Amino acid sequence: MTKKPTKAATRSAASAKGNVPVTSEEAAAPASSRAARAAERRAAIVEAALEEFIARGFAATRLDDIAKRAGVAKGTIYLHFKDKESMFEELVRIVIVPVVERLTTLPPPTGSVRDLVEAFATNFLKEVANTRRGDLVRLIVAEGPRFPAVADFYYREVVSRGIAGMRALIELGIARGEIREKNLARFPQILVAPAMIAVIWQSLFARHAPLDAQEMLRVHLDLIFGERRTT
Amino acid sequence: MTKKPTKAATRSAASAKGNVPVTSEEAAAPASSRAARAAERRAAIVEAALEEFIARGFAATRLDDIAKRAGVAKGTIYLHFKDKESMFEELVRIVIVPVVERLTTLPPPTGSVRDLVEAFATNFLKEVANTRRGDLVRLIVAEGPRFPAVADFYYREVVSRGIAGMRALIELGIARGEIREKNLARFPQILVAPAMIAVIWQSLFARHAPLDAQEMLRVHLDLIFGERRTT
DNA sequence: GAATTATGACTGACTAGTCAGTCATTGTCA
DNA sequence: TGACAATGACTGACTAGTCAGTCATAATTC
Incomplete structure (x- = not known):
């Protein structure tokens, strides 16, 4: 079979019309x-x-x-x-899955728990809060009640995992004596709350009163782990 | 025409059907x-x-x-x-204004700052988190970006006031030595964050994992003010 | 019975989803 | 290799239905 020629033609045609700004170093891809x-x-x-x-x-x-x-x-x-509805649902999956993967793969077994959490927070700000992803979170909050499938998915893939991960970190912190408040392990939500607030704040009130999320999270960690910096 | 009966009928019909639980001591009103x-x-x-x-x-x-x-x-x-849009905007005002009034009128100059904040939190849970009002908050988060007027109003009437009030309380707490973390006054959002998370959690994830908001807020306050209860 | 208030049938603009037809690409054959 | 046929990705005009907003008519009140 002769397959080569067609390929070349195809190629040029595609790139001629295609100013498709999406990915793509499919240069190597056949x-x-x-x-x-x-x-x-x-x-x-x-x-x-x-x-x-x-x-x-x-x-x-x-x-x-x-x-x-x-x-x-x-x-x-x-x-x-299939239709608008399932497009929306798939969309959420498509966007969220890679983020979860990236965030769960990260943990470099470094030093203190505080460092771990801080690294995670910084990463979260960079990957989510200041991205389209942040708006997606707001969108899920907005549409969740009307899309149980979306809410379920989000809970299963993001929330429950996140909570579990945070709980593990908190327990480690308690065991190592870095965290005083034992009950924190019962409500990992507290650890995450300011980060979520930051996301929502950015898309709703940033223009009224900009919020230094990074700094806020640091203060919050000071609250949990005790002071640290020279501040 | 027989009009009396109609009137009476109308009346009773209204009150029979109308379990309108809103205002209304128009008893005295002529x-x-x-x-x-x-x-x-x-x-x-x-x-x-x-x-x-x-x-x-x-x-x-x-x-x-x-x-x-x-x-x-x-x-x-x-x-x-006037139309659907302005109805929505007025709606937010109509529902929020009385809540704000009630919450801002409350402060009974009691004992410690912690007591004040805890009373406020309890009240918030009762008045907002476990009410239709809580869902309204979620609705504002959801529609805010498309209704700048609503977002502005909400920021002006609720958020900025709330932040200011919390900041005052925090500063008082710091002055009295109840609160150690001085930087907290720079980010009153931290104080409020778990409460907001509770509201959102209730309407999105309650059925997956119920959250004891009251207890969570108490733990959070322990974090800020230091332990207290016998727990 | 005039004035005010309420009604709900109606209109027109708008949109999710469809499908018959087009044409670039791919496969086949001489 | 070049010509021809088959494929199926893509298109966009079209259908069927929805819903905000209107207004002529009816009901109620004074």
Whole structure:
């Protein structure tokens, strides 16, 4: 079979029209242009949908707008997603899964518990609070009650894991004498609360009163672990 | 025409059906039944709208549903509110203003700062967290970005006041030596964060993992003021 | 019975989802 | 290798339905 020629042609055609700003160093990838373009389009749709849903909420988002933003016809969306609702649900999964993976893989077994938590916090700020991801959290809070599937998923994949992880850290901190308040292990939510508040604050009140999240989290850790810096 | 009976009928019908739990000591008011009924209807509409908006969000809420729930024709809504959007905005004001008034009037100049804060927290749980009001907070978080007017109002009337009040309490606590962490005054958000988290948790994850908010807040206060109870 | 208030049928704008048709890509065959 | 056929990704006009807002009519009040 002669497969080479087609490939070359495909290639140039794709790159000529495709100012698709998504990923892509598929330079090495031998991806057949057909499949590659499909993947690109899907990615563009996901990106556009995320943007629109965050900006307008589920109900007020028009699929026409998503299509336009993605540079795709409306029908194309339905080649990738069953309907608006399941698109939203898949979207949340698609965006969250990699973040969870990255955050759970991180823990470098360094020194004190405080350092661990602080590193985690810094990372959280960089990866979530100051990103589109932060708005996604707000979106989940907003739409959760109307999308039990989303709320469930988020609880299972993010919240319960996060709480469990934090609890483990707290217990370690207590065991090592870094944390005085024993009851904290019963409510790891307390450890995370200011971070969540920071996320919400940024998207609602930042323009009224900017919040130095990094510094706030540090103060909060001082509260839990006792002072430390020269401050 | 026989008008008396109608009136009586109307009256009783209204009170029979109308378990409108809102205001109303119009007992003393010489309010012509005309004005009184109008007020009742308005209250019913507000109540119904609140319920629907909380359950479905702004965009997905139908005025027909609000009307039906309020026991009113759709046209009647337009006798009280300009349109859906301004109804939503007014709604937030109508519900929030009395709460703010009640909470700001409270401070009984009792003993320790910790007692003050704890009383406030308990009150907050009773008045907000376990009420429709709590869901309203979530609704504001959800719709805030699309309703700058609402976000502004909420910031001005609730957040900035709350932050200021908390800061005053914290400074008092520091002055009296009850609070060790001086930097806390720079981020009163930390003091409030768990309470907000509790509100959000209740409406999103309560069914996955119930949260004893009261107890969580107490632990948080222990963290700030130092242990206390026999626990 | 005039004035005020309430009603709900109606309208028009808008949108989720569909589907017949197009055409670039891929596979096949000489 | 070049021509032809098959494929299926993609399109966008279209349908069916929804819903905010209106207004002629009806009910109520004074």
